[in-house]
Amino acid sequence: MRTIYGRRYWALPLTEWVRLWAGLGLPLLLIRHAVMAASVGPLRPDPKLVANQPALDAWRHDISMLYLSLLLSAFVAGQLRNSLERRRLRKAAIGV
Numbered sequence: 001m002r003t004i005y006g007r008r009y010w011a012l013p014l015t016e017w018v019r020l021w022a023g024l025g026l027p028l029l030l031i032r033h034a035v036m037a038a039s040v041g042p043l044r045p046d047p048k049l050v051a052n053q054p055a056l057d058a059w060r061h062d063i064s065m066l067y068l069s070l071l072l073s074a075f076v077a078g079q080l081r082n083s084l085e086r087r088r089l090r091k092a093a094i095g096v
Contacts, residue, residue, distance in 0.1 A: 031063055
């Protein structure tokens, strides 16, 4: 998230892109893995788990929406910071 917030422009070196996507992608993969591991469990389906499947699906959706909202808020905060910085630089250049 720090990489997104700290950017003034989107021209990143390849290593930064890899770091960015790993940082944003790995938590989502780990959450998905933990939820799937908990839902698969034993080979025979557990009646309690089958009965609670809609609640589990809703929880998965909530986690995904939380993750996406965090990503979007970091993007918006970075854009706001960049616009304020550009405005400050423009005023400094005009004042010179």
